[in-house]
Amino acid sequence: MNKxxxxxxxxxxxxxxxxxxxxxxxxxxxxxxxxxxxxxxHDILPKDEKYWxxxxxxxxxxxxxxxxxxxxxxxxxxxxxxxxxxxxGTDVVDKEMYIFEDRDGTRVALRPENTAAVVRxxxxxxxxxxxxxxxxxxxxxxxxHERPQAGRYRELWQAGFETLGTHDPVADAELILVAxxxxxxxxxxxxxxxxxxxxxxxxxxxxxxxxxxxxxKRSYLCEDCRKRxxxxxxxxxxxxxxxxxxxxxxxxQIIDWLGEESKNHFMxxxxxxxxLAVPYTLRHxxxxxxxxxxxxxxxxYPATGEGGAQSALxxxxxxxxxxEELGGRPTPAAGVALGIERAVTALKQYNEQNxxxxxxxxxxxxxxxxxxxxxxxxxxxxxxxxxxxxxxxFNFFKNSLKAQLELANSLKVPYALILGQKEVQESTIIxxxxxxxxxxxxxxxxLESMLKKKFDNGAKKE
RNA sequence: GUGGCCUUGGUAUAAUGGUUAUUACGGGAGAUUGUGGAUCUCUCAACACGGGUUCAAUUCCCGUAGGCCACCCCA
Numbered sequence: 001m002n003k004x005x006x007x008x009x010x011x012x013x014x015x016x017x018x019x020x021x022x023x024x025x026x027x028x029x030x031x032x033x034x035x036x037x038x039x040x041x042h043d044i045l046p047k048d049e050k051y052w053x054x055x056x057x058x059x060x061x062x063x064x065x066x067x068x069x070x071x072x073x074x075x076x077x078x079x080x081x082x083x084x085x086x087x088x089g090t091d092v093v094d095k096e097m098y099i100f101e102d103r104d105g106t107r108v109a110l111r112p113e114n115t116a117a118v119v120r121x122x123x124x125x126x127x128x129x130x131x132x133x134x135x136x137x138x139x140x141x142x143x144x145h146e147r148p149q150a151g152r153y154r155e156l157w158q159a160g161f162e163t164l165g166t167h168d169p170v171a172d173a174e175l176i177l178v179a180x181x182x183x184x185x186x187x188x189x190x191x192x193x194x195x196x197x198x199x200x201x202x203x204x205x206x207x208x209x210x211x212x213x214x215x216x217k218r219s220y221l222c223e224d225c226r227k228r229x230x231x232x233x234x235x236x237x238x239x240x241x242x243x244x245x246x247x248x249x250x251x252x253q254i255i256d257w258l259g260e261e262s263k264n265h266f267m268x269x270x271x272x273x274x275x276l277a278v279p280y281t282l283r284h285x286x287x288x289x290x291x292x293x294x295x296x297x298x299x300x301y302p303a304t305g306e307g308g309a310q311s312a313l314x315x316x317x318x319x320x321x322x323x324e325e326l327g328g329r330p331t332p333a334a335g336v337a338l339g340i341e342r343a344v345t346a347l348k349q350y351n352e353q354n355x356x357x358x359x360x361x362x363x364x365x366x367x368x369x370x371x372x373x374x375x376x377x378x379x380x381x382x383x384x385x386x387x388x389x390x391x392x393x394f395n396f397f398k399n400s401l402k403a404q405l406e407l408a409n410s411l412k413v414p415y416a417l418i419l420g421q422k423e424v425q426e427s428t429i430i431x432x433x434x435x436x437x438x439x440x441x442x443x444x445x446x447l448e449s450m451l452k453k454k455f456d457n458g459a460k461k462e
Numbered sequence: 463g464u465g466g467c468c469u470u471g472g473u474a475u476a477a478u479g480g481u482u483a484u485u486a487c488g489g490g491a492g493a494u495u496g497u498g499g500a501u502c503u504c505u506c507a508a509c510a511c512g513g514g515u516u517c518a519a520u521u522c523c524c525g526u527a528g529g530c531c532a533c534c535c536c537a
Contacts, residue, residue: 036510039528091535095463113537142537147463150530156537224533235535289535299537312537339537370496403491405498420496434498 040146040154042341050358051344058185059139059159059338062178068137068161073117075141079109085116085322087291096144110143115292115319115335116326118162123328132165133333151311151342161316162335164323169265172296172318172334173272179300179314179336180278187356188347189303190313192278195286196266196295197234198258200321206257207233217247237285253284262295269296292319296334302346304353313346314338364455366408366434367394370401370420378419381429381444388448392417408434415454417447 037043044052063070079099086093098110111117118136121127127134139159146152161178163171176192183190197203211233218226222241229236239248258266273280280298288297297317316336323331351357365385369378375396385392393411398404401418408416418430418439429447431454432439442450 036528091463096535144536146535148529149532152536158537238535240533315537337537342537368497400492401496402498407498409498416498418497422496430497432497437498439497 038154040148040152042153042155048344051347052340054186054358055159055182055340055343056139058182059137062181062185063137063161066135066161066174066178068135068178071118071121071136071138072140073111073114073121073138075111075143076108077111077117077120079107081116081120081326082109082112084325085119085290085292086112090289090291092144092290096146098143098145112144113142113290113337114138114140114158114160115162115322115337118160118335119164119319119323119326119328119331119333122164122331123323123326128165128329128331133168133171134164135162136164137161151339151345153341157340158337159340160335160337162333164333165331167265167320167332169268169296170272172265172269173276173278175316175334175336176269176273176280176298177276177278179298179316179338182338183300183313183343186343186347188343188350190300191303192273192280192298192300193283193286194270194273194280194296194298195254195283196258196262196269197254197287197293197297197317198262199294202258202262203234203254206252206254209252209257210234210236213250213252214247220244220247234287237287248285254287255284265295288315288317292322292325293317294320298336302350304346304350311342311346312339313342360412362391363393363411363413364391364415365393365451366404366411366413366416367392368401368404368408368416368418369394369396370399370418371424373424374419374421377424381417381419381447385448385451388452390448390451414458415451 062068079097082097083093088094092112097112100108102108118138122134122136137160139157141155141157143155145154148154159182161175163175176194180190180192198206211229214221214225214229214233214236218229220243221229222239222244224241225236225239225244228239236244237248237251239245255263255266270280270282286297286299288299295318297315299312299315301311301313314336316334318332318334320332321330323329323333367378367382369375378394378396382392382394393408393413395404395407398407401420405416414434416432416434418432423429423441423444427444428441429444430439430441431447431450
């Protein structure tokens with residue numbers, strides 16, 4: 001052994017320091033190119049499944065309960081769909097879209113979000129002829145060419161809920177409830193931030209007021225804010241620079257610039273939330289970056305308040321004008337998009353801090369097999385157990401009993417079944433209690449009933 | 463898009479301008495061959511890539527890529 005080692009390594013050693021000539025050859029002959037990920041992209045591996053699956057299930061369940069129909073639209077659309085909906089001048093459109101010409105010369109974009117596409121589908125398939133409102137949900141990847149950071153990816157998964165064809169504030173409240181439950185059901189404490197940005201007209205008036213106010217204080221502002229003043233005044237409210245805080249605090253609030261109708265709508269939404277006991281915080285600085293929003297806007301954050309700058313877990317609001325903008329008939333609507341990666345990250349962090357773990361696998365038995373004959377018999381029995389809805393783990397790639405039990409142990413399975421030559425001969429099987437180590441030999445025919453009895457007893461004890 | 467920090471096996475880490483790059487977890491095999499959760503043995507596996515400085519670079523410098531942080535913005 002040792003000798004082999006000594007021979008092997010010096011050879012490797014020599015190959016490397018052969019300097020420049022060796023380098024060339026090693027990069028072509030020996031060193032096969034390996035591939036990494038495109039920037040900002042990530043794989044979702046089986047180990048993450050315990051986080052991703054529950055979120056999907058919760059979304060699916062909520063959709064079922066609240067009767068949102070599933071819709072999946074293509075991840076590519078005509079680029080102009082997003083330009084129109086999100087608005088020229090928004091960052092998402094101007095600098096974050098994956099946009100290219102396909103082989104036919106069509107201007108194509110990878111969807112940066114899904115509301116526009118859902119509205120497109122709503123119009124295209126004449127869903128306005130269905131009983132209104134039409135409630136839809138989706139789950140899939142979005143693409144934004146941003147500079148990546150933790151919680152910010154270029155491919156990001158979103159679940160979304162959209163309610164189209166109603167002006168009723170109860171729709172806003174329902175969406176917030178759904179989003180709130182999405183986190184609550186999974187055990188992640190969150191807080192809802194909410195605001196109203198009224199109609200475009202009201203917003204314009206407010207913007208003018210805001211600009212006037214800020215202009216007077218221009219000399220106190222940070223550099224960014226001076227830029228924002230001309231470019232994107234609503235963003236002034238988001239400024240984190242310390243020097244701007246006093247100015248910000250005194251700034252006019254959009255609420256005061258809403259008309260009767262808008263105000264009433266907002267009040268109604270809040271009343272519903274009170275009734276639903278969804279805790280929320282009014283945040284008059286909450287505006288949103290996509291052009292299509294009107295009236296209610298909201299975001300949800302982890303209640304821990306940690307997680308860096310991009311900690312918003314989801315965002316949504318009303319978009320009463322979007323359908324019309326996209327060529328449909330006027331259709332009041334509202335929706336919410338939930339970032340799955342951020343939810344996963346927040347939940348992981350929360351679990352870590354609170355020493356919680358995701359529910360363990362619900363495997364009930366491990367099937368250990370010894371020898372060829374046992375193996376083929378095992379497959380049959382396992383299939384029968386599957387028919388009985390008994391969740392059984394096994395690994396036919398390991399042959400020693402020891403290795404198999406080791407696996408059973410690491411999987412935390414309560415019972416192991418052991419089938420060897422002897423048992424095959426006698427048509428029996430061993431049931432081993434993994435905790436106590438007690439084993440009993442039972443007739444294979446009685447296996448299912450025995451197991452079920454044990455599971456029942458186990459359930460009763462708990 | 464702007465600025466900054468960072469990059470050693472799958473993960474987490476140690477050290478070093480110069481013979482076999484540390485340790486733990488993890489993966490595989492095993493400790494008299496049909497029994498796990500303890501211990502032990504063996505084994506697998508890394509200096510992101512490219513260029514430069516140097517007699518010599520994983521170590522110093524530059525570039526690229528990627529990650530992270532803040533901003534911009536957003537989920």
